[in-house]
Amino acid sequence: MQKLTDRVFIITGATRGMGAGVARKFVEHGARLIISGRDEKRGSDLQKELAGESGRVVFIQGDVTSEHYNRYLVESAITYFGALNGVMTNAGMLGLGAVTDLKTEVWHRTVQTNLDSVFYLLKYAIPEMKRTGSGVAVINASIAAFKNFPNHPAYCASKAGVVALARQIAGDYGPELRINSICPGPVDTPLIHESAVAFPDPDKAVSDAADATLMKRLGTPGDIASLALFLASDEASWITGSTFTIDGGALVNS
Numbered sequence: 001m002q003k004l005t006d007r008v009f010i011i012t013g014a015t016r017g018m019g020a021g022v023a024r025k026f027v028e029h030g031a032r033l034i035i036s037g038r039d040e041k042r043g044s045d046l047q048k049e050l051a052g053e054s055g056r057v058v059f060i061q062g063d064v065t066s067e068h069y070n071r072y073l074v075e076s077a078i079t080y081f082g083a084l085n086g087v088m089t090n091a092g093m094l095g096l097g098a099v100t101d102l103k104t105e106v107w108h109r110t111v112q113t114n115l116d117s118v119f120y121l122l123k124y125a126i127p128e129m130k131r132t133g134s135g136v137a138v139i140n141a142s143i144a145a146f147k148n149f150p151n152h153p154a155y156c157a158s159k160a161g162v163v164a165l166a167r168q169i170a171g172d173y174g175p176e177l178r179i180n181s182i183c184p185g186p187v188d189t190p191l192i193h194e195s196a197v198a199f200p201d202p203d204k205a206v207s208d209a210a211d212a213t214l215m216k217r218l219g220t221p222g223d224i225a226s227l228a229l230f231l232a233s234d235e236a237s238w239i240t241g242s243t244f245t246i247d248g249g250a251l252v253n254s
């Protein structure tokens with residue numbers, strides 16, 4: 001049974017990794033999508049893969065650090081589909097470097113990408129979602145909101161910030177809107193391999209990350225998409241203001 005039939009969602013960071021996995025899952029469940037990212041080719045390819053000729057998926061290229069672009073994403077949902085039922089904020093970057101080495105621009109860029117972008121999108125999406133009477137937001141954070149990783153101060157701080165922002169917005173805009181954050185552990189996407197360069201032996205860092213989970217494997221974009229689908233669907237109608245770890249048990253022994 002389809003769980004999101006005809007609902008309209010914006011998914012940021014949909015051009016690869018988890019965001020692309022969530023887009024595939026939401027379309028399988030009948031959603032209409034605005035997908036976002038900077039990479040024109042990957043975005044257009046995913047649009048073609050998911051939409052065919054039906055026009056149920058529209059790729060809007062741009063940078064989520066721009067307030068104007070986030071507003072345009074919301075306007076595009078209305079232009080193409082006439083309504084906005086939900087958003088999945090997912091675009092993210094690492095911004096690696098210990099505080100004393102980190103360039104100030106990298107700190108700002110990381111916070112702008114991981115935290116400011118969520119504020120911008122929700123600022124414009126909330127009024128439209130409220131119009132539908134039952135809007136929903138799924139905010140992709142990270143277990144980095146709860147634990148430190150070497151050379152990840154900007155990432156950890158921005159992810160902790162976005163968890164707090166999601167909880168705050170849930171309190172401010174219930175009962176019409178439901179807002180939850182999800183905190184993945186190590187998931188097999190391009191980003192985890194980029195993150196591993198902060199460790200002395202990057203390949204070992206990735207296999208160690210898998211071994212450090214209770215399930216002894218990396219997560220997949222499909223694992224994350226299943227949780228996002230549940231939270232976006234009516235099955236989660238009594239869940240809001242919550243934070244879900246989805247990490248194969250990684251936090252248990254850390």
Ligand SMILES: NC(=O)c1ccc[n+]([C@@H]2O[C@H](COP(=O)([O-])OP(=O)(O)OC[C@H]3O[C@@H](n4cnc5c(N)ncnc54)[C@H](OP(=O)(O)O)[C@@H]3O)[C@@H](O)[C@H]2O)c1
Binds near residue numbers: 018188192
């Ligand atoms: N992989 C993990 O182990 C892990 C664990 C916990 C949390 N997370 C979080 O999960 C989310 C997805 O991560 P992922 O692993 O799937 O990463 P990924 O493979 O690097 O994908 C990141 C996505 O974000 C988009 N993006 C990044 N900066 C952007 C910007 N300034 N403007 C527009 N789009 C931007 C990228 O699109 P373009 O390249 O097209 O711009 C891409 O589609 C991130 O928020 C990440 O922090 C990841």
